[in-house]
Amino acid sequence: MEWTFLDTWIVVVGMLSAMACALLGNYLVLRRMSMMGDAISHAVLPGLAIAFLVSGSRDSLPMLIGAILIGVLTTLFIQGIDRLSGLDRGASMGVVFTTLFALGLILIRQAADHVDLDPSCVLYGAIELTPLDTYLWLDWEIPRAAVTTAVMLLINIIFVITFFKELKITSFDPALATTIGINANVMQYVLMTLVAATTIAAFESVGSILVIAMLIVPGAAAHLLTDRLAPMLLISLLFAGTSAFLGHLSAITVPTWFGFQDTSTAGMMAVMAGVLFCVVILFAPRYGLLSRYANQLRLGIKIVRDDILGFLYRYQELATAEAVPVKTSQVRTALKAGLSVDISLWDLERKKMVRKKDDQLTLTPAGLETGRNLIRSHRLWETYLCNQMGYCGTNVHRYAHQLEHFTDANMQNRLGQVTGQPVLDPHEREIPKA
Amino acid sequence: MISKTTMFRLLLIAVTVAVADLTAVVAFASGLSDPHIQWPSAEELIRVISFQDYNTRVVIIGTTLLGLAAGLIGTFLLLRKRALLSDAISHATLPGIALAFILMTLTLGDGKILLGLIAGATIFSVLGTASVLFIQKQTRLKDDAALGIVLSVYFGLGIALMGMATRMEAGNAAGLSSFIYGKTASMLFFDALLIALVALIAIVFCISFFKEFALICFDAEFGASQGWPVNRLDFLMMTIVVVVTVIGLQAVGLILVVALLIIPAAAARFWTFSLRHMLWLSGLFGALSGMLGSGISALMANLPAGAVIVLTASVLFIFSMVFGSARGVVRLVFERLKLRRRILQENLLRDLYEWHESMADTVVNETLAVNLEWIGPRLADLLTQRSWSPRRLNRTIQRLIRNDRLVADGDNRLHFTEKGMRIAKEVVRKHRLWEAYLIAHADVATGTVDLSADRIEHILDEDIIRQLEDLFPSVSPRDLPRSPHKINIAEGTV
Numbered sequence: 049m050e051w052t053f054l055d056t057w058i059v060v061v062g063m064l065s066a067m068a069c070a071l072l073g074n075y076l077v078l079r080r081m082s083m084m085g086d087a088i089s090h091a092v093l094p095g096l097a098i099a100f101l102v103s104g105s106r107d108s109l110p111m112l113i114g115a116i117l118i119g120v121l122t123t124l125f126i127q128g129i130d131r132l133s134g135l136d137r138g139a140s141m142g143v144v145f146t147t148l149f150a151l152g153l154i155l156i157r158q159a160a161d162h163v164d165l166d167p168s169c170v171l172y173g174a175i176e177l178t179p180l181d182t183y184l185w186l187d188w189e190i191p192r193a194a195v196t197t198a199v200m201l202l203i204n205i206i207f208v209i210t211f212f213k214e215l216k217i218t219s220f221d222p223a224l225a226t227t228i229g230i231n232a233n234v235m236q237y238v239l240m241t242l243v244a245a246t247t248i249a250a251f252e253s254v255g256s257i258l259v260i261a262m263l264i265v266p267g268a269a270a271h272l273l274t275d276r277l278a279p280m281l282l283i284s285l286l287f288a289g290t291s292a293f294l295g296h297l298s299a300i301t302v303p304t305w306f307g308f309q310d311t312s313t314a315g316m317m318a319v320m321a322g323v324l325f326c327v328v329i330l331f332a333p334r335y336g337l338l339s340r341y342a343n344q345l346r347l348g349i350k351i352v353r354d355d356i357l358g359f360l361y362r363y364q365e366l367a368t369a370e371a372v373p374v375k376t377s378q379v380r381t382a383l384k385a386g387l388s389v390d391i392s393l394w395d396l397e398r399k400k401m402v403r404k405k406d407d408q409l410t411l412t413p414a415g416l417e418t419g420r421n422l423i424r425s426h427r428l429w430e431t432y433l434c435n436q437m438g439y440c441g442t443n444v445h446r447y448a449h450q451l452e453h454f455t456d457a458n459m460q461n462r463l464g465q466v467t468g469q470p471v472l473d474p475h476e477r478e479i480p481k482a
Numbered sequence: 483m484i485s486k487t488t489m490f491r492l493l494l495i496a497v498t499v500a501v502a503d504l505t506a507v508v509a510f511a512s513g514l515s516d517p518h519i520q521w522p523s524a525e526e527l528i529r530v531i532s533f534q535d536y537n538t539r540v541v542i543i544g545t546t547l548l549g550l551a552a553g554l555i556g557t558f559l560l561l562r563k564r565a566l567l568s569d570a571i572s573h574a575t576l577p578g579i580a581l582a583f584i585l586m587t588l589t590l591g592d593g594k595i596l597l598g599l600i601a602g603a604t605i606f607s608v609l610g611t612a613s614v615l616f617i618q619k620q621t622r623l624k625d626d627a628a629l630g631i632v633l634s635v636y637f638g639l640g641i642a643l644m645g646m647a648t649r650m651e652a653g654n655a656a657g658l659s660s661f662i663y664g665k666t667a668s669m670l671f672f673d674a675l676l677i678a679l680v681a682l683i684a685i686v687f688c689i690s691f692f693k694e695f696a697l698i699c700f701d702a703e704f705g706a707s708q709g710w711p712v713n714r715l716d717f718l719m720m721t722i723v724v725v726v727t728v729i730g731l732q733a734v735g736l737i738l739v740v741a742l743l744i745i746p747a748a749a750a751r752f753w754t755f756s757l758r759h760m761l762w763l764s765g766l767f768g769a770l771s772g773m774l775g776s777g778i779s780a781l782m783a784n785l786p787a788g789a790v791i792v793l794t795a796s797v798l799f800i801f802s803m804v805f806g807s808a809r810g811v812v813r814l815v816f817e818r819l820k821l822r823r824r825i826l827q828e829n830l831l832r833d834l835y836e837w838h839e840s841m842a843d844t845v846v847n848e849t850l851a852v853n854l855e856w857i858g859p860r861l862a863d864l865l866t867q868r869s870w871s872p873r874r875l876n877r878t879i880q881r882l883i884r885n886d887r888l889v890a891d892g893d894n895r896l897h898f899t900e901k902g903m904r905i906a907k908e909v910v911r912k913h914r915l916w917e918a919y920l921i922a923h924a925d926v927a928t929g930t931v932d933l934s935a936d937r938i939e940h941i942l943d944e945d946i947i948r949q950l951e952d953l954f955p956s957v958s959p960r961d962l963p964r965s966p967h968k969i970n971i972a973e974g975t976v
Contacts, residue, residue, distance in 0.1 A: 081626065082627045083566055083629055090737070132814075134751075135565075135751065136563045138565040139744055139748050141565075142569065142748075143741075143744055143796070146745065146796075147741070147745075147792065149737060149738065149789075153663065257634055257641065258634070260633065263630070264634060265631050265634065268623050299642070299645075306646075308649060309649050311645035311646045312645035315639065315642030315644075316638070316642045317638065318634055318642075319642055321634075321635060322636075325631060329621060335622050337620060
């Protein structure tokens, strides 16, 4: 495999169109209108076909007009059916875009004699061929598609920067937008029109399915990575560019591993976007699966740690002078846990709260203090639950056991005050002093 | 189950719609003055219509059954608000088809074994559904983003695999694209038979699980609390959706198969408020779309079959949206008009009553109704009362006279008939009850209460009236108390 200037242009066109889509896609994701991108990119088909039939050419201007018309019409139809029928949004979209797509297929079949147009080309584009159709500019041969998509990206950037505030407020709180004099409806129509125009600009190179991928996946991934709008926009652009680059790279390398020559670049760009999205789902710092599991694990270990300290404290409380220190196996039996006890014990030793000698466990002064504190919280909660809430039965221990882990010094103080600084808990056990 | 009259009505709707539909699609096709469309000769027409051609017959029966199955299960899908999930499911089949083709070509030498391709499609559509649910449940993304991601990434994977398949030396991948756009006309006998069989099974399931599916559509939580295996039923429902989608690929293609699931059900909803009727009608619409669509495309070989089937369904949808007897636009407009008329009439009756009341200067009683000694108002007098145009006022009066509520005497003055008096009294009573309520419980000032009550008195139903009567027994049907505020009727008009 050799990387030629053709590959460079393919990547450039792919990145430009992916970024143009991703920028607008952020707002679709935030407005929960992702499927609107799907609907519009299917619905542009008749717009294209009519533009071809009327103008008899593949010029950009008629296509653009067709796209804008269709963008507005699709939005109008969907809203109209939504309102008239009481169907849910998804169903109205489904009715509108399939109808328009079917109409487009028939029209294209009719137009096939006049212009070179193939529905497959609309669906998955022909990015591999874009470098061949060039445009001369100051002695440079630039692919026409690169120019179109660059212009589209520029328009979208200008739109987003100019109307940053308006787009933000209409996306997050349309009602507030209306009260401060921003017409949320107009913003929505402008956004949809731009989505349609971008779809048209990009369809030729990457096809409408990739347009959907690039409209939705980068924005969704960025939404998992940050809570702020401006970083989200930048991340989505980076995401889109990276998936386009990796997409082409894998389109010409991955198939060779399995003995194939190469495959569709547009398809692989969508696949790479999906792969990157999976990576984000797993590793996102705040909303990722791994960080969530790690948090749960950390919390779990903390609870086991508390339980060990509590157990050792209680043991010491009841122990007579000649009692032998507790063994690890006894802790395991008492807590009905294995591995987590070992991990927590290791952690406690490291924190110098528990001393382990010949498999015999004793609390260090620091450990004793923490355990005392915990038991105080537990017994105060039991008192509170029994006196103030009337839970005196068998459940009281269970509830107190859950609450003790989340009680800080302030809360404990307050509990002591509310319950009147009791000496004994409902089970007649002594409540340690603070 | 369904009464005879309902059945008859459904059939009547179906026939009307079918005729309208056929005309529209043919008119649309002929509108494209293109040499590309080959109009069928009379012989061909007869052959298709009379099902003489064995292959055509099987294909038409297959697509009809497919439409019926899709219409039935689509109803539940629509009510479960999962219409677009079927879009993600159908797009997710492509990598399965391509992968199955590649694997079968490499191992068996022949990549186009239909059952293998269908198996691949099914596996990936299940994977796609699982991915949607996973993204929905495990991330902060909403269902729309989940659908869009799965749909586009799976389809992208499908295209990449198709790209590899078409570049393979062994095997011929040419026919695979028919799964994207459908190929009804060139469907083989075996394909059509398979579609018919599977559709039949899906239909049987839909009908036998009607009650259970209805339950999870309307109140899944209630169902769960009653001990129904809601999750398993949901799974069964989605399985039927997947199966219908997969067999529909061949007929209409994966982009448009979602239309067969959504459009007939959405169209049926305009005709009825009952789930049972909606189900039957949706099935009927689906079957009609399949039959007419494949029939038309069998006649005109150049029209892509899947698109024609979907457009047929779309025409049905538009027809239903306009003329639907339950939620159609015409009915909606008509009802709004009727309400407006009633409001005008009620307002006029109340005006006249209050006129009489102010003339009598006493509590109006029953005998007043036909007492022609009272001087009724003239048109000109009434015109000063409300900001109505003379035309509208005149029309309303004419309508009231026609309906035997009012009579005009030789002097062109208006009087109540007995019936008119009764109704007028009823209207005034509603108005005063509501006024009393507003003054007593909503702290509305006496001066503005007339206007507030005016807006709502027309839509108060029996139940609320009864409650108001309990609250204000003094506003009895026999003797109406005077209005709580001054009525500026009499001044300046006599």
